[in-house]
Amino acid sequence: NGAPFKAFRQIPYIIPLAWQCTLVEPAVTIFKTLENLEGGDAQSLSFTPGFPLADIHDCGPAVFGYGRTQASADRAVAALAEEVEGKESAFAGTLHAPDDAVARAMKRTGAGTGPVIIADTQDNPGAGGTEDTIGILESLVRQDAQGALVVFIYDAEAAAQAHAAGEGAEIEAALGAKSGIPGEAPLRGTYLVEKLGDGQF
Numbered sequence: 001n002g003a004p005f006k007a008f009r010q011i012p013y014i015i016p017l018a019w020q021c022t023l024v025e026p027a028v029t030i031f032k033t034l035e036n037l038e039g040g041d042a043q044s045l046s047f048t049p050g051f052p053l054a055d056i057h058d059c060g061p062a063v064f065g066y067g068r069t070q071a072s073a074d075r076a077v078a079a080l081a082e083e084v085e086g087k088e089s090a091f092a093g094t095l096h097a098p099d100d101a102v103a104r105a106m107k108r109t110g111a112g113t114g115p116v117i118i119a120d121t122q123d124n125p126g127a128g129g130t131e132d133t134i135g136i137l138e139s140l141v142r143q144d145a146q147g148a149l150v151v152f153i154y155d156a157e158a159a160a161q162a163h164a165a166g167e168g169a170e171i172e173a174a175l176g177a178k179s180g181i182p183g184e185a186p187l188r189g190t191y192l193v194e195k196l197g198d199g200q201f
Helices: 027-037 070-085 098-110 135-142 156-165
Strands: 005-010 042-048 062-067 170-175 187-192
Touching: 005 070, 027 042, 027 070, 042 070, 062 070, 098 135, 135 187, 156 170
Parallel strands: none
Antiparallel strands: 005 062, 042 062, 170 187
16 A cells, blocks of 8 residues: 545635634534545545635645545545535624624623633734734723623733732723724723733743
8 A cells, every 4th residue: 555645625715714613614514524525535634724814825725635546535625625615605704893792792691601702803913913902801891791801911011010019909000002003092990910920821
């Protein structure tokens, strides 16, 4: 037995990061199709949604696989690529403004469904965001969202204030929005320093 034969196809559209989750549609159906296509002469298949924020063709979505023959690899990859290409419109979701997102989250939490996660996708530091926007935090405060947790806000000045004051202290601080994004201003208020860390985690 020699090395398996391989096939590769790029998908001609970009999938937004916010809709790449493999736990929801359309990815659930795509991966079921992938599993159904694997087996026999199609040894292994993969679908990679890509990283659109890299803004280069090579980081887009792709399908690839291995087979016992070139024909079996080509056939399986083509079938999976057709499935993914047919789902383009299903990858289009809705982005919510902070007030709407918080109101929807509070309604769902009130219905006893458990925690709701709001992702501030435009401020993703892994994609070049500053991690200091406070639109969602402001909305949580404005709508009196109880039991809410915000992770993370990058603010070296507020962190230094908290460390200088110590655990258990209350500080008057202007939190977040230090990077100068138009329309953003720090959230001024009184904050309780509940816990301090050394930054290593």
